[in-house]
Amino acid sequence: MLPKQDVVTPVSLSMNPYSGPWTKAEAAHLLKRTLFGPTNQQILDAVSNGLNATVTALLQTPVIDQPLAYDPAETIVPMGSTWVTAVYPANATQAQLVENARIKSLGAWMLKRLNTEQTTISEKICLFWHNHFGATAGNDSRGTYNYLMTIRQHSLGNVKQLVKDITIDPNMLLFLNGGTNNVFSPNENYARELLELFTIGKGPQIGPGDYSNYTEDDVAAGAKILTGYYIDGLRSATLPSPVPVYNAILHDATTKQLSYHFGNVTVANNNANEYSDYIDIIFQQNEVANYICKKLYRYFVNYDLTADVETNVIPVMAQTMITNNYDVLPVLDELFKSEHFYDVSLRGSIVRGPLEMLMGMMNPTESVPNYTLTINSDLYLTIYALAEGMGQAYAAPPSVAGWPVYYQSPAFTQLWINSTTIKSRFDYSAAFTILTGIPAGSNFFKVNALGFVDGLSSPSDAIQVIDDICDVFFPKSIDAAQKLVLKAILTNGLQDFEWTLQYNDYLGNPGNTTFSDPVKIRIQLVLNRVFKMPEFQTI
Amino acid sequence: MKRRSFVKNVSLASVAGPIAMKGLNFQAISKKLFEPSKMAEDRVLVIIRMNGGNDGLNTVIPIDQYDNLVIQRSNVIVPEPSILSITPEVGLHPVLTGMKNLFDNGKQSIIQNVGYPEQNRSHFRSMDIWTSGSMDVNETRGWLGRHFDNEYPNYPSAYPSATYPDPFAISMGNELSATCQGLMANFSHAVNDPTVNYNLTGSAVNDGTYFGSHMEHISTIINQTNLYGDQINTAAAAGNTLSTLYDAANPVAVYLRYVAQMISGGLKTKVYILNVNGFDTHDGQVLATDSTAGAHANLIKMISDAVNAFQDDLNLLGLEQQVAGMTFSEFGRQIASNASLGTDHGDAAPMFLFGSCINSGIIGPNPIIPNAIDNQVGLPMQIDFRDVYASILKDWFEVDPIDIQPLFEQTINYINVLGACNLGLAENAKDDDGILIYPNPATSNSTLKIETLNERVKIEVFDLNGRSVLLICDKQFNQGTHHIPCETIDLKAGEYIVKVFKSSGIQSTKFSKIR
Structure with a gap:
C-alpha cells in the first residue's frame, strides 16, 4: 500500500449561506452532526421543512424530565419521584446508601436523555460543554445534576454567563478545589484550567511561565481572585442542594495584578463578585472567542483545523460570537447554514464516539426501552457501562481536558477505534441485533427492527429499504456492490419481490409472529452487518 | 494522516537531523543484516505511566531534608520513623515495601529530579512533552514511535509480516499510548485481556477524503486486530506465570501478570505500556487521620506491589534478564502542600527503573528543600528525561547513538541506567552485594x-x-x-x-x- 495521499480538503471555505441542493444527503449530514442518530422520518422532515426552518428548530433546548428514584436504597423520597432537591439521611453510612441509589438514577437519566432526545441539538451541545468543562460526577448527585443542568441552561446561551455560573457551581468547586481555595492556602487548580481550558486557551510557551495568552503569574493572581467560596450542603440532611457560600474572611482582599496579556490591569477587591469581574476581563480578549470557536468547529465540523479553515472559517465564527456578546446560538446558526458546513469533503469526517455508536444503533431505529422504571433504568445503566468500556463514560471524562479525541493530534476521533474497542463495537452490534439482546429484567432489549422498517419510506421495496438504511446509517453513499450485499442479506439471496411478499404478509397479519418474525430477522441481519461496517463508524 | 502533517513531520525531522529522509530503509535494513543483536531484539521494556503528576517528595523522601519538609508540607508528610530508608539520606514512603525489596536486591534504581527546562505545569502539554520526548509543540509522534518509525518503515501498511508477526508495542487497557504514536499510525496495540479471541471482518476503501482516511484506519485496525489477536492468544495460551505475589484486586498487578504471561509465551512485543490514573492529588492525598494512608499511598502501593510481584514472576520464569521497566509522570508536585491535604502541580520528580539488568542505585542527588515556604515552587530539574529515554534506547535496545541523537532535539548526555546485562560490560556490572x-x-x-x-x-x-x-x-x-x-x-x-x-x-x- 502506498503512503496515504492528500486528503481532499474542503472546496468551499465560505461561511456565506448555503444555497445548494437540499436533499436527504445534506439534511442527514446536518442531523447526524446535531443529533445522536436521526430516523429516516426525521431526515425526510428536514428535507421538506427546508434548511433554515430545520436549523431554527434544532437550536432549541426542550424541557426534560428529572431523574426519578427507582432503587429501594433511596429512603428519602418515594420510588418514581425525583430526589434532586431531597436531603440525605444524617447518618453518613445511610447517606452513602442513598447516594448509591441516586447516582444510579442519575446515570440512567443521562443515557435516557440521549436515547429520547427530540429533534434538537440539545444533547449534542450539552455533551460539548460537558467535555469542555470536564468535571466528573461529585459525591452528591444533586450537585452533579445541578451542574449538568447549569450546562444545559446555558448550552445555547451566553458563554460568559456559563463560565461564571460554572466557576461557582458546587460540583466544579469540588472537582477543581475551588471550594478549598482561600487566602490562607491558595489552590490554583481551577484558576489554571479556567485560562488553559475553559476560556482563552493555552498557547505556545514563549517565555518562562508565559503561555502566549496568559502567564503563571496570572494563574496565581486568578487563584487569589477566586478565593472565598466554599461548598455548603454536600450530602446535607437539611439543605436541598449543595450551594456555594462566600465568606469574606476566606477571600484574598489584596489588589491583584494581571500580566500584559490582559493589559496589565489590576483587579481590586470586589468580594463575592470579584470572580465575575475577572471573567469579564478574560472575555475582553478576543482570543476567547477564537479558542471556543475552534473547539466548536472540531466537535461539529472536522478535527482538521487547516490553515485555510483558521484563516477563513474560525475568524468568521469568532466575530459572530464577539458581535453577539458571546452568545453561542448565532454562531451555530451561521455555521449550520454555511456553504462550508455542507462541503462534501466533510461528510464522514468524524468517527463516532461510543455514545454516538450505541445511540446510533438505538435512536434511528426508535429503540426505546418501555419496561418498568426499574428495568428501564438498569438497562440504561448497562448501556452506560458499554460506553464506558469503550472509553466514554458520561459525567466521567478521563481528565479535565475532556476526551482526548477532541484535542489529541494527530489521530483525534480515530482514537476511539483500536483493537480492543473495535471488538467491543462488533460484539455490541451483534448483541443488539442477532444475538439474545441486552438483559433487561427478565427480558432482553434489542433494536426495534419491525418499528424501524415500518418507518422507512417504502418498506415493502427492498431497494428502497437498503437506500434508506444507507441514508440513515452511513455518512455518504456506498457503492452499488456493497448495496447488493446488504440487499442480498435482506432478501436472503432471493429476488426482491420475495421480500415484498414477505413484508406484505406481515402487514396483512398483524400480531402474527409467523409472518412478523421472518421480517424482523432479515432486518436484524442487515443491521448486524451495517453496524459492523467501517462506514457506520463515522458521521 | 493527511499530507500537511506528513510534510510537517518530515521537515521537522530534516531540521533535527537525518532521520526520515536519509536512507532510512537502507539503514534500518543494513542494521538488521549486518549487526544482528539477538539480545537486544528479545528485550522488553515495560513502561508505567503515573498519570496526573506524581508527588515525588512523598514517594522518594530526602531524609536529610526532613526538617524542612515538615515546614513545607506538615499536613501530608509521613512521620519520619515510618520512612523506609534505603540509604542514610534517601527513604521510601512506608507503603513501598515492594520497591524497597527490589532496591535491596539490586533490581531497582531511582533517578532523582527528572524533568525538562522551563517545566510546563499543564497536565496535557506536559504529558505531550513526556510522551513525545520533545518540547516542540509540532512534534506529534511519541519518542518510541519515532524510534519504531526508523526501525520499521512503512508501518502499518507492511505489518504484521512474516518477520514481525507480533505487535511492536502493547498498551494494556483500552487506550493506545501516545508514546508509541508513529508517523502513520500508533505502534501500540491495545490489549485488555490477552486470552480474548478476535474474529472480526470488514474493510472499506480510502476515497481520499477525511472519511476515507478513517476507512483506511478502521480497516487496518480490523485486520491487525485479527492477526495480532491470534498471536497474542497463542502466546497467552503458551505462556506461564508463577508468582504467588500478584493481588487479583490490584489492576496493575493483573495487567503485569498478563504481560509476564505473554512474554513467557514467546510474544516478541518490545514495549508494554500501563497507565495508572489518579495522581493529580490536589486534595485528599493523605487521610487527615493518617498521613501514611490515602489516595496517593494507595496508588504508589498498587504500583510497588505489582512490580514486586512481576519481578518475582520474571525471576521464577527465568526471564529477568529480558525485561526492564520504568515509570514516568508528567510532573512532580510543589514542595509546599495546600490546605486540602493535597499538593499542586510542580516540576521535577523521580523516575523508577526496575529489572535485574538495571544499574541499581540512586542516580542524582537529593533535592534541596528550603526552610521557608515559597508558594508555587517545585523541585528544579537536574536530569533531563530525554537523556533517560536516550540512555534506555542505547543501553537496553542497543540502538546506535548515531541513530539516537536525531530522535531528540537536545544534545544527549547519556546516563548509565540499563547496561548491567550488556556484553563487554560485565566487569562494570553492578554486583549484588552492596556496591x-x-x-x-x-x-x-x-x-x-x-x-x-x-x-x-x-x-x-x-x-x-x-x-x-x-x-x-x-x-x-x-x-x-x-x-x-x-x-x-x-x-x-x-x-x-x-x-x-x-x-x-x-x-x-x-x-x-x-x-
Whole structure:
C-alpha cells in the first residue's frame, strides 16, 4: 500500500449561506452532526421543512424530565419521584446508601436523555460543554445534576454567563478545589484550567511561565481572585442542594495584578463578585472567542483545523460570537447554514464516539426501552457501562481536558477505534441485533427492527429499504456492490419481490409472529452487518 | 494522516537531523543484516505511566531534608520513623515495601529530579512533552514511535509480516499510548485481556477524503486486530506465570501478570505500556487521620506491589534478564502542600527503573528543600528525561547513538541506567552485594556504599580507557557497610568506573559525572 495521499480538503471555505441542493444527503449530514442518530422520518422532515426552518428548530433546548428514584436504597423520597432537591439521611453510612441509589438514577437519566432526545441539538451541545468543562460526577448527585443542568441552561446561551455560573457551581468547586481555595492556602487548580481550558486557551510557551495568552503569574493572581467560596450542603440532611457560600474572611482582599496579556490591569477587591469581574476581563480578549470557536468547529465540523479553515472559517465564527456578546446560538446558526458546513469533503469526517455508536444503533431505529422504571433504568445503566468500556463514560471524562479525541493530534476521533474497542463495537452490534439482546429484567432489549422498517419510506421495496438504511446509517453513499450485499442479506439471496411478499404478509397479519418474525430477522441481519461496517463508524 | 502533517513531520525531522529522509530503509535494513543483536531484539521494556503528576517528595523522601519538609508540607508528610530508608539520606514512603525489596536486591534504581527546562505545569502539554520526548509543540509522534518509525518503515501498511508477526508495542487497557504514536499510525496495540479471541471482518476503501482516511484506519485496525489477536492468544495460551505475589484486586498487578504471561509465551512485543490514573492529588492525598494512608499511598502501593510481584514472576520464569521497566509522570508536585491535604502541580520528580539488568542505585542527588515556604515552587530539574529515554534506547535496545541523537532535539548526555546485562560490560556490572555509588550522575561529590570484611580495601576511579584518574582510598576497614565520600568534583564530565579492590575480590560499578 502506498503512503496515504492528500486528503481532499474542503472546496468551499465560505461561511456565506448555503444555497445548494437540499436533499436527504445534506439534511442527514446536518442531523447526524446535531443529533445522536436521526430516523429516516426525521431526515425526510428536514428535507421538506427546508434548511433554515430545520436549523431554527434544532437550536432549541426542550424541557426534560428529572431523574426519578427507582432503587429501594433511596429512603428519602418515594420510588418514581425525583430526589434532586431531597436531603440525605444524617447518618453518613445511610447517606452513602442513598447516594448509591441516586447516582444510579442519575446515570440512567443521562443515557435516557440521549436515547429520547427530540429533534434538537440539545444533547449534542450539552455533551460539548460537558467535555469542555470536564468535571466528573461529585459525591452528591444533586450537585452533579445541578451542574449538568447549569450546562444545559446555558448550552445555547451566553458563554460568559456559563463560565461564571460554572466557576461557582458546587460540583466544579469540588472537582477543581475551588471550594478549598482561600487566602490562607491558595489552590490554583481551577484558576489554571479556567485560562488553559475553559476560556482563552493555552498557547505556545514563549517565555518562562508565559503561555502566549496568559502567564503563571496570572494563574496565581486568578487563584487569589477566586478565593472565598466554599461548598455548603454536600450530602446535607437539611439543605436541598449543595450551594456555594462566600465568606469574606476566606477571600484574598489584596489588589491583584494581571500580566500584559490582559493589559496589565489590576483587579481590586470586589468580594463575592470579584470572580465575575475577572471573567469579564478574560472575555475582553478576543482570543476567547477564537479558542471556543475552534473547539466548536472540531466537535461539529472536522478535527482538521487547516490553515485555510483558521484563516477563513474560525475568524468568521469568532466575530459572530464577539458581535453577539458571546452568545453561542448565532454562531451555530451561521455555521449550520454555511456553504462550508455542507462541503462534501466533510461528510464522514468524524468517527463516532461510543455514545454516538450505541445511540446510533438505538435512536434511528426508535429503540426505546418501555419496561418498568426499574428495568428501564438498569438497562440504561448497562448501556452506560458499554460506553464506558469503550472509553466514554458520561459525567466521567478521563481528565479535565475532556476526551482526548477532541484535542489529541494527530489521530483525534480515530482514537476511539483500536483493537480492543473495535471488538467491543462488533460484539455490541451483534448483541443488539442477532444475538439474545441486552438483559433487561427478565427480558432482553434489542433494536426495534419491525418499528424501524415500518418507518422507512417504502418498506415493502427492498431497494428502497437498503437506500434508506444507507441514508440513515452511513455518512455518504456506498457503492452499488456493497448495496447488493446488504440487499442480498435482506432478501436472503432471493429476488426482491420475495421480500415484498414477505413484508406484505406481515402487514396483512398483524400480531402474527409467523409472518412478523421472518421480517424482523432479515432486518436484524442487515443491521448486524451495517453496524459492523467501517462506514457506520463515522458521521 | 493527511499530507500537511506528513510534510510537517518530515521537515521537522530534516531540521533535527537525518532521520526520515536519509536512507532510512537502507539503514534500518543494513542494521538488521549486518549487526544482528539477538539480545537486544528479545528485550522488553515495560513502561508505567503515573498519570496526573506524581508527588515525588512523598514517594522518594530526602531524609536529610526532613526538617524542612515538615515546614513545607506538615499536613501530608509521613512521620519520619515510618520512612523506609534505603540509604542514610534517601527513604521510601512506608507503603513501598515492594520497591524497597527490589532496591535491596539490586533490581531497582531511582533517578532523582527528572524533568525538562522551563517545566510546563499543564497536565496535557506536559504529558505531550513526556510522551513525545520533545518540547516542540509540532512534534506529534511519541519518542518510541519515532524510534519504531526508523526501525520499521512503512508501518502499518507492511505489518504484521512474516518477520514481525507480533505487535511492536502493547498498551494494556483500552487506550493506545501516545508514546508509541508513529508517523502513520500508533505502534501500540491495545490489549485488555490477552486470552480474548478476535474474529472480526470488514474493510472499506480510502476515497481520499477525511472519511476515507478513517476507512483506511478502521480497516487496518480490523485486520491487525485479527492477526495480532491470534498471536497474542497463542502466546497467552503458551505462556506461564508463577508468582504467588500478584493481588487479583490490584489492576496493575493483573495487567503485569498478563504481560509476564505473554512474554513467557514467546510474544516478541518490545514495549508494554500501563497507565495508572489518579495522581493529580490536589486534595485528599493523605487521610487527615493518617498521613501514611490515602489516595496517593494507595496508588504508589498498587504500583510497588505489582512490580514486586512481576519481578518475582520474571525471576521464577527465568526471564529477568529480558525485561526492564520504568515509570514516568508528567510532573512532580510543589514542595509546599495546600490546605486540602493535597499538593499542586510542580516540576521535577523521580523516575523508577526496575529489572535485574538495571544499574541499581540512586542516580542524582537529593533535592534541596528550603526552610521557608515559597508558594508555587517545585523541585528544579537536574536530569533531563530525554537523556533517560536516550540512555534506555542505547543501553537496553542497543540502538546506535548515531541513530539516537536525531530522535531528540537536545544534545544527549547519556546516563548509565540499563547496561548491567550488556556484553563487554560485565566487569562494570553492578554486583549484588552492596556496591553502590550515589548520587549518580555525580555533580560535585558522591558517596560510595560498600560492604567489607575486616580487610584492606583500595578504591580507585578509572576512565573508560582504563586510565586511573582518582585514588579514593587505600586503607584497612572493619567488617560492615561503609559510606565513603568520593571527591569527584574535579573530574571532567563523562563516564567512569569505580573499582573496589578487596582481598575478597574486585568489585566495580559505572557512574557518570555531569557538569
